[in-house]
Each structure stands twice: as C-alpha cells, then as structure tokens.
Amino acid sequence: MIEINLNGEAFEVAGDASLSTLIQGLDLEGKRYAIEVNEDIISRSEHGTYFLKAGDQVEVVQAIGGG
Amino acid sequence: MTQEIHTESPLVIAGKSYQSRLLVGTGKYKDLDETKLAIEASGAEIVTVAVRRTNIGQNPDEPNLLDVISPEKYTILPNTAGCYTAKDAVRTCRLARELLGGHDLVKLEVLGDQKTLFPDVTETLSAAETLIKDGFKVMVYTTDDPLVAKRLEDMGCVAVMPLGAPIGSGLGIRNPYNIKMILENAKVPILVDAGVGTASDATIAMELGCDGVLMNTAIAAARNPLLMAKAMRLAVECGRDAYLAGRMPRKLYASASSPIEGLIV
Numbered sequence: 001m002i003e004i005n006l007n008g009e010a011f012e013v014a015g016d017a018s019l020s021t022l023i024q025g026l027d028l029e030g031k032r033y034a035i036e037v038n039e040d041i042i043s044r045s046e047h048g049t050y051f052l053k054a055g056d057q058v059e060v061v062q063a064i065g066g067g
Numbered sequence: 068m069t070q071e072i073h074t075e076s077p078l079v080i081a082g083k084s085y086q087s088r089l090l091v092g093t094g095k096y097k098d099l100d101e102t103k104l105a106i107e108a109s110g111a112e113i114v115t116v117a118v119r120r121t122n123i124g125q126n127p128d129e130p131n132l133l134d135v136i137s138p139e140k141y142t143i144l145p146n147t148a149g150c151y152t153a154k155d156a157v158r159t160c161r162l163a164r165e166l167l168g169g170h171d172l173v174k175l176e177v178l179g180d181q182k183t184l185f186p187d188v189t190e191t192l193s194a195a196e197t198l199i200k201d202g203f204k205v206m207v208y209t210t211d212d213p214l215v216a217k218r219l220e221d222m223g224c225v226a227v228m229p230l231g232a233p234i235g236s237g238l239g240i241r242n243p244y245n246i247k248m249i250l251e252n253a254k255v256p257i258l259v260d261a262g263v264g265t266a267s268d269a270t271i272a273m274e275l276g277c278d279g280v281l282m283n284t285a286i287a288a289a290r291n292p293l294l295m296a297k298a299m300r301l302a303v304e305c306g307r308d309a310y311l312a313g314r315m316p317r318k319l320y321a322s323a324s325s326p327i328e329g330l331i332v
Binding site for chain 1: 092095119120148235
C-alpha cells in the first residue's frame with residue numbers, strides 16, 4: 001500500500017493503483033467527476049494508465065449547487 | 068419605427084442564442100428537487116454550478132446535481148465561487164472543463180474579501196487573461212467600475228457581469244448610473260450578477276438596458292422559491308420589453324392625459 005493525499009486527507013491505495021482503480025474503489029464509476037493530480041488535470045482517457053505514487057496530491061471534484 | 072409587440076431579441080453569448088435573459092444559480096435550495104423545480108419555473112437556460120471536492124466514502128447513491136440539471140437540457144455555467152486568487156480560479160475552471168467534457172464557458176469570479184465578497188479586480192484581470200489564452204469563454208463577475216468592465220471586454224471576455232450589490236445581500240441595483248455607463252461602452256452582453264433581492268430589482272436592471280440578470284439567493288431564499296422563480300422570469304421579460312419600448316420622458320410638471328378641447332366648463 002502507498003499513501004496519497006485525497007481531497008485533503010491521507011488515503012491508502014494499492015501500490016499499483018491507477019486512477020481508474022481509485023475511482024472504482026470510491027464507487028464513482030459512471031459519475032461526473034474530474035481529477036487533478038499534483039495540480040495537473042488528468043483527462044478521463046488517461047485514468048487507466050495513470051499510476052499513483054506515494055505522496056501524490058489528488059483532487060476529485062464534482063458539480064454542486066452554487067451561484 | 069414599426070410597432071411590434073412581439074420582440075425577437077435573443078441573448079447571444081459566445082455565439083449561442085438564448086431566449087431567456089434570466090440566468091440562475093443552483094445554491095442554497097432545500098434539496099435537489101426544489102432546485103430542479105425552481106429552475107424550471109424561472110425559464111432559465113443558463114444555470115450556474117460550483118465545483119467542489121467529492122465527499123469521499125459518503126453515500127455513493129446520493130443524487131448528483133448534474134443528474135437533475137442536465138447538461139443536455141441546460142447550458143451549465145461553472146463558477147469559481149470561493150476562489151480568492153487567480154491561480155485557484157484558473158485551476159477550478161480547468162477542472163470544470165474536464166468535468167463537463169470540454170465545455171469551455173465559465174463564470175469567473177475572484178473574490179477579495181469574505182465579508183463583502185467583492186471582486187478582487189487585479190486577480191480577476193489576471194485570471195481572465197490566462198483563461199482566455201487557454202481557450203475559455205469567460206463571463207466575468209466584476210465591480211460596477213466602467214473602466215474595469217471595458218478592460219475585461221477588450222481582453223476578450225464574452226460577457227461582463229457587474230454586481231448590483233454584494234452577493235447574497237438582496238440590496239438591489241445600488242448604482243444604476245454606473246451600470247448605465249458600462250452599458251454605453253459595451254459591445255459584449257452586460258449582465259447584472261449579484262444584488263437582486265426581488266422582482267422589481269431585476270426589472271430595473273433590464274430597464275437600464277442590461278442584456279440579462281444572474282441571480283441565485285433572491286430565488287432560493289424566498290419563502291416560496293418556485294413562485295419567486297416565476298416572478299423573476301416575468302420581471303426580466305417585463306424590464307426587457309419596457310427597455311425596448313422606450314420610456315416616456317420625465318417631466319417636472321403635469322401633462323393632462325385627457326384633451327382640453329370640448330370641456331363643458
């Protein structure tokens with residue numbers, strides 16, 4: 001296991017986890033979300049081949065009510 | 068001039084036409100059901116949303132705003148609310164574009180202070196420049212300063228949205244003369260964003276000649292949001308028609324409506 005920072009909190013994922021693995025684990029498959037790793041957007045098409053490293057700062061965001 | 072009572076004057080933003088000149092936010096509603104019904108009652112076609120961290124591990128079946136306010140039905144306008152630096156606003160817009168599958172129309176707001184939520188103009192200018200270079204179509208929230216509004220237009224913002232009063236204050240259009248000056252100089256749509264409290268405020272904005280009005284709290288915080296949404300729809304249409312019709316000149320003294328000729332006295 002490695003530790004990443006997910007939405008501001010420490011979070012453990014498998015050492016070989018891709019962003020797709022992370023999304024599956026979070027039950028977010030098929031939902032509308034966007035991901036940033038270390039302040040870079042990782043587009044949806046790259047999630048399967050983007051492998052997480054220890055210490056990565058990951059942000060998963062969605063749309064919510066706002067003005 | 069021919070006298071038409073049916074005016075065909077769509078609002079055009081970034082090349083797309085809209086029949087409704089009322090833009091609404093999706094914040095502060097009781098639940099997603101109320102959000103959906105209020106937005107339907109408002110007749111709005113452009114709907115703002117915020118971008119926030121997904122709650123990790125909390126009820127994956129929780130309905131998502133975009134399941135209720137479908138991007139197929141509405142033009143979704145992601146905002147940068149809560150951003151206090153150009154950098155955060157740009158990051159948020161890039162996330163929004165990814166989230167919405169490449170949709171590049173955004174509402175840029177960079178705030179300066181939590182108490183007033185006034186725009187930080189220097190950070191706003193800087194963020195607008197970066198976003199426009201990056202291919203975004205920027206609708207920008209700003210102060211009611213005519214010079215700043217013109218600068219933002221010249222930079223390439225697709226719409227400039229001066230505040231009528233602070234966000235969520237409901238104080239109405241505090242400086243109609245500044246809004247008028249902004250309108251005189253503008254070649255892009257000018258929308259009043261923030262400050263509307265009730266229907267007459269929206270009408271005043273439209274009578275001044277604004278191209279549209281963006282609001283959230285005035286509807287969401289009304290005792291009956293659905294009824295207020297309808298009132299706002301009518302208020303915006305009403306103000307637009309009055310603007311196009313052209314008001315009579317103001318006079319200090321009376322001018323009789325009934326003819327003097329033929330009086331029996």
